[in-house]
Amino acid sequence: MTERSLIFPTQEYRDRVARLQAGMGAQGLAALLLTTPDDIFYTTGFLTRFWESPTRPWFVVVPLTGDPVAAIPSIGAELMGRTWLHDIRTWDAPDPRDDGISLLVETLAESVPPHGRIGLPMGPETYLRMPQAGFEALRARLAPRRFVDATACIRHVREVKSDAEITKIREVCTIAGHAFDRVPDFAAKGRLLAETFRDLQIAALAEGADWVSYVAGGAGLDGYGDVISPAGPQVLKRGDVLMLDMGAVKDGYFCDFDRNFVIGVASDTARRAHSALWRATEETLDALRPGLRASDVHKMLCDSLQKHGAVPSGGRLGHGLGIALTEWPSFTPLDDTVLRAGMVLTLEPGCITRDGRIMVHEENIVLRADGAEMLSPRAPEDLPEIGT
Amino acid sequence: MTERSLIFPTQEYRDRVARLQAGMGAQGLAALLLTTPDDIFYTTGFLTRFWESPTRPWFVVVPLTGDPVAAIPSIGAELMGRTWLHDIRTWDAPDPRDDGISLLVETLAESVPPHGRIGLPMGPETYLRMPQAGFEALRARLAPRRFVDATACIRHVREVKSDAEITKIREVCTIAGHAFDRVPDFAAKGRLLAETFRDLQIAALAEGADWVSYVAGGAGLDGYGDVISPAGPQVLKRGDVLMLDMGAVKDGYFCDFDRNFVIGVASDTARRAHSALWRATEETLDALRPGLRASDVHKMLCDSLQKHGAVPSGGRLGHGLGIALTEWPSFTPLDDTVLRAGMVLTLEPGCITRDGRIMVHEENIVLRADGAEMLSPRAPEDLPEIGT
Numbered sequence: 001m002t003e004r005s006l007i008f009p010t011q012e013y014r015d016r017v018a019r020l021q022a023g024m025g026a027q028g029l030a031a032l033l034l035t036t037p038d039d040i041f042y043t044t045g046f047l048t049r050f051w052e053s054p055t056r057p058w059f060v061v062v063p064l065t066g067d068p069v070a071a072i073p074s075i076g077a078e079l080m081g082r083t084w085l086h087d088i089r090t091w092d093a094p095d096p097r098d099d100g101i102s103l104l105v106e107t108l109a110e111s112v113p114p115h116g117r118i119g120l121p122m123g124p125e126t127y128l129r130m131p132q133a134g135f136e137a138l139r140a141r142l143a144p145r146r147f148v149d150a151t152a153c154i155r156h157v158r159e160v161k162s163d164a165e166i167t168k169i170r171e172v173c174t175i176a177g178h179a180f181d182r183v184p185d186f187a188a189k190g191r192l193l194a195e196t197f198r199d200l201q202i203a204a205l206a207e208g209a210d211w212v213s214y215v216a217g218g219a220g221l222d223g224y225g226d227v228i229s230p231a232g233p234q235v236l237k238r239g240d241v242l243m244l245d246m247g248a249v250k251d252g253y254f255c256d257f258d259r260n261f262v263i264g265v266a267s268d269t270a271r272r273a274h275s276a277l278w279r280a281t282e283e284t285l286d287a288l289r290p291g292l293r294a295s296d297v298h299k300m301l302c303d304s305l306q307k308h309g310a311v312p313s314g315g316r317l318g319h320g321l322g323i324a325l326t327e328w329p330s331f332t333p334l335d336d337t338v339l340r341a342g343m344v345l346t347l348e349p350g351c352i353t354r355d356g357r358i359m360v361h362e363e364n365i366v367l368r369a370d371g372a373e374m375l376s377p378r379a380p381e382d383l384p385e386i387g388t
Numbered sequence: 389m390t391e392r393s394l395i396f397p398t399q400e401y402r403d404r405v406a407r408l409q410a411g412m413g414a415q416g417l418a419a420l421l422l423t424t425p426d427d428i429f430y431t432t433g434f435l436t437r438f439w440e441s442p443t444r445p446w447f448v449v450v451p452l453t454g455d456p457v458a459a460i461p462s463i464g465a466e467l468m469g470r471t472w473l474h475d476i477r478t479w480d481a482p483d484p485r486d487d488g489i490s491l492l493v494e495t496l497a498e499s500v501p502p503h504g505r506i507g508l509p510m511g512p513e514t515y516l517r518m519p520q521a522g523f524e525a526l527r528a529r530l531a532p533r534r535f536v537d538a539t540a541c542i543r544h545v546r547e548v549k550s551d552a553e554i555t556k557i558r559e560v561c562t563i564a565g566h567a568f569d570r571v572p573d574f575a576a577k578g579r580l581l582a583e584t585f586r587d588l589q590i591a592a593l594a595e596g597a598d599w600v601s602y603v604a605g606g607a608g609l610d611g612y613g614d615v616i617s618p619a620g621p622q623v624l625k626r627g628d629v630l631m632l633d634m635g636a637v638k639d640g641y642f643c644d645f646d647r648n649f650v651i652g653v654a655s656d657t658a659r660r661a662h663s664a665l666w667r668a669t670e671e672t673l674d675a676l677r678p679g680l681r682a683s684d685v686h687k688m689l690c691d692s693l694q695k696h697g698a699v700p701s702g703g704r705l706g707h708g709l710g711i712a713l714t715e716w717p718s719f720t721p722l723d724d725t726v727l728r729a730g731m732v733l734t735l736e737p738g739c740i741t742r743d744g745r746i747m748v749h750e751e752n753i754v755l756r757a758d759g760a761e762m763l764s765p766r767a768p769e770d771l772p773e774i775g776t
Contacts, residue, residue, distance in 0.1 A: 038442075050616035052602045052635060053714040054426075055513050055707070075703055078614035092702060094718050096512055122520035124484055125443050132510035132523075133537055149521055198593045201600075205586045205593075210618065211600065212589075214440045226466035228438035230598065247440060314480060315463055319443070326441040330482050 006045045007251050008164050010084040016157060017043060017062060023153035024064050030116035031108055032062040032150055035129040038323050039121065042158060043068055045083045047252045048076070049211065056093040057130035059104050063111035071103045101134055105141045112145050119150025125328055126151055155328050159320055160342035166366050168253035169322065169344055170375045172209065173364050176248045176255045177377035179203035188387030189238050189263050193219055194231035196244065204248045213254070214247030214325050222269045223357035227258075227350075238264035238388060241359060247325040254325050256346055257362040257376040264388040273353045274383040276310035277361035280349045281379075285365065288372040294335035301331065301349045313350035313358045321346050321364055343367045344375065394433045395639050396552050398472040404545060405431060405450060411541035412452050418504035419496055420450040420538055423517040426711050427509065430546060431456055433471045435640045436464070437599065444481040445518035447492050451499035459491045489522055493529045500533050507538025513716055514539055543716050547708060548730035554754050556641035557710065557732055558763045560597065561752050564636045564643045565765035567591035576775030577626050577651050581607055582619035584632065592636045601642070602635030602713050610657040611745035615646075615738075626652035626776060629747060635713040642713050644734055645750040645764040652776040661741045662771040664698035665749035668737045669767075673753065676760040682723035689719065689737045701738035701746050709734050709752055731755045732763065 006013075020043070024032055034040055037051040040060050059071040070080050073093035080088050091103050112118055120128065128135055139147055161169070179200060186199040201212045217231070218224025219240040227245060236242060245258035260274055283304045284297060302312040316335075320327030321344045329337035331348070339345075345367060350360040364376040394401075408431070412420055422428055425439040428448050447459040458468050461481035468476050479491050500506055508516065516523055527535055549557070567588060574587040589600045605619070606612025607628040615633060624630060633646035648662055671692045672685060690700040704723075708715030709732045717725035719736070727733075733755060738748040752764040 036442075047618055048616045049602050049604060049618065052712075054515065054712055055704075055714050055718065057515075075614070075616060079617050094512060094704065094720065094723075096722055099512065120520065122524075124482060124487065124519060126519050127442065127445075127515065127517050128520050129515050131512060131514050131539075132508065132516050135520075136510075151519075194598070198596075198598070202590050202593050205590050208586075210582070210586070211603070214437050215599070216437060226463070228436045228463060229467050230435055230437065316482065324440075324442055326443050330443065332482065334484055335482075 006083055007047065008045065012162060012164050013043065013045060013084050015162070017068060019157045020062055020153065021064055023156055024062070024119060027119065027150065027153055028117055029119040029148070029150060029153070030064050030112040032119040032153070033108065034060040034062065036127070039154060041252055041323055044070065044080070044085055046076070046080050048079060050076070057100055057134065059100060061107050061111065069107055071100060071107045073100070099134060101137050101141070104138060108142060114144055116145050118142070118145055118147050119153060120147045121151045121154050122149040123151030158322065159328055160340055161322055161344050161366065165253065165322060166344065168251050169255065169364070172248055172250040172253050173255040173257070173375040174377070175207045175209050175250060176204060176246050176257065178207040179246070179248070180244070180259045183244065183259065183261060184384070184386040187236065187242055187261060187263070189236055191236050192231070193234040193236060196236070196242070197231040200244055200246060204246060208250065209248040210250050212246065212248050214256070215244065217242070217244040217258070219243070220357060222267055223273065223353040223359040225356055227358070227360055236263050236387070239267060241270045243360060245362065252323055254321060254323070255364055255376065256321050256325050257364050258360060259379060260359060260361065260383055262383050262385050265385055266383045269353050270359065271383055273310055273351055273359045274361070275381070276305055276308035276351060277349050277359060278379065278381050279308050280304035281347050281361055281363055284347055285372045288365070288367060290339050290341045290367060290369060292339050294329040294331050294337040294339065295333050297339070298331040298333055301347070305349055305351055310351035313352050313360070315350070317350065318346045318348040320344065339367055341367055341369045394471055395435065396433065400550060400552050401431065401433060401472050403550070405456060407545045408450055408541065409452055411544055412450070412507060415507065415538065415541055416505055417507040417536070417538060417541070418452050418500040420507040420541070421496065422448040422450065424515070427542060429640055429711055432458065432468070432473055434468050436467060438464070445488055445522065447488060449495050449499065457495055459488060459495045461488070487522060489525050489529070492526060496530060502532055504533050506530070506533055506535050507541060508535045509539045509542050510537040511539030546710065547716060548728055549710055549732050549754065553641065553710060554732065556639050557643065557752070560636055560638040560641050561643040561645070561763040562765070563595045563597050563638060564592060564634050564645065566595040567634070567636070568632070568647045571632065571647065571649060572772070572774040575624065575630055575649060575651070577624055579624050580619070581622040581624060584624070584630070585619040588632050588634060592634065596638065597636040598638050600634065600636050602644070603632065605630070605632040605646070607631070608745060610655055611661065611741040611747045613744055615746070615748055624651050624775070627655060629658045631748060633750065640711055642709060642711070643752055643764065644709050644713050645752050646748060647767060648747060648749065648771055650771050650773050653773055654771045657741050658747065659771055661698055661739050661747045662749070663769070664693055664696035664739060665737050665747060666767065666769050667696050668692035669735050669749055669751055672735055673760045676753070676755060678727050678729045678755060678757060680727050682717040682719050682725040682727065683721050686719040686721055689735070693737055693739055698739035701740050701748070703738070705738065706734045706736040708732065727755055729755055729757045
């Protein structure tokens, strides 16, 4: 039990923090302030679903040299005490008079000189998980110290996964793959879409997921209207394309891939769209290399879809994956991130099948020096026909 | 399917927005800016697990008069289009050049005059779900308009639940109660705590939960070390007190209560602690009335625990409940919130059983004009002995 909350050996965290500190040095940061579940899990191994409660802010300070310091509500002291951190400071939260701000001022002041700079993730795909009024008080009390955006620093380190992380992501992808294998057992004509969502979560748990943070999907003739809705009281009908998309979690690591099925016999439209999505994915898997830009991958997927007669949908066509369901970079025309070996990515081409209907296909991979390596079990080339 | 994303009839949302607008008027706010899953669900009925992706910010603007306006990523247009909102503006997110900021500036400027005030939840139990750099750009571009803290305004409205909301919370409490009834079927000597956590989630889904956002707990002789840890590879042993705490979700509404069991025969310490927790809850249930302060309830629970020979644990001993696992107010000595009829609350007394061990008991209630009404099925007075 004492080892569990660490997830990894301490050296893994030391390596992460050393990489962060190298980036901090280059940017002239005296400390990094982390407030989100992901950044705190990444640096400490502190994993809890208690983040679901918005009541209390939590802080980890990474100084330019030395180990991180936790400044957290006392309810987390026991669990944080099982991580590799040794300097854990607590306050009795929630405290409406001062919810950790004085403790954090003191902690930051120890490692940041009066004219020093404190890095904080402030850019794309970040947020500050503490009350805005608390942050403004913190900033005023620490002046003339300045807060500067450290998104690039964090992102550069988190984007490239260690072998230990890749092993975890492969494990949860395998669990989700087994859960998707069970779909023909429970998705059928006449069943509710909501029941299908429930049964997929049950299957993922039964296969070994710790929890299931994300399920979305849709069903309809020739495709579905969107990909983020919860399941309504819709009844599955013969000819429906059923898409299920899942973010299951094991030891804090996510998978994020979907599977398409047809209830009964696929329409030509659905069959052609699935084939184009599958082939666009296949061709991109073959071509993926470090050094390409995220925007190149977007173009590759679109070009390939068009070559196979499909109309690409808008939005991003894949993204980073790891301790969050979605991470940097994004496969869009606007993201010029250079891909590096060790990045874990989703390929998520989508196409418009007819007015108001789309189909989306998704796989998870790790990028190696010589190309893509599958983490999700590859979807079948032909749209599976099930459940009549 | 088209009605589902609304959860409630449109009038429910109109009433909520009217109550918010009354508060805004009293505070001199020209608009309210909402960014979190909870505040956006509350005002619009927009429910999706896609919030799990941190990539995109989402905005809803509540003007002082008229209906709310959504300014959201285009991926959400279809789902938001099924809510009661009619003014839905979108941008193609993620856009690293301008992730909705220009659209939001334009939207806010329509309802806020140049010297007007924009309310934003900035206080306890809130955060701003958008990049801090985006907020700072927004603030600069909207000047001389000012952002002011609107936590009290939102909180005052959200704290008191409508009958429709109470019905939803009762429903999910009932589902969780049925799931807890199954614990003796799967928790037993020799099983892993992690398996027990999985089986409880499976049971909640099988009983009708849409998803399970929170499970925590612990097991040990005479109690457990903390109440927020995920399950480790710990094997349940004869004599262990097993506590399982769950936040299941149905139609966007949470339950949050726990149950204690003993594997085999309870120690005198565990039995006495459970009895004190049960009686302190019973006495507080009897005494709870609108007009009491949150701090009074904390004192009531502590006094009652002590009267029954138990040592109260630190931290808060209950809280609000609804569209989040935990909401305002908090039963602590520092929270002077006056309780009102219609508040849905947890009573969560905890006691120290011996060095480093605690036990916690939790129930969910709605406060009526004449007192507490149970929403969770009342825990048995005697600690259930199971699983040998």
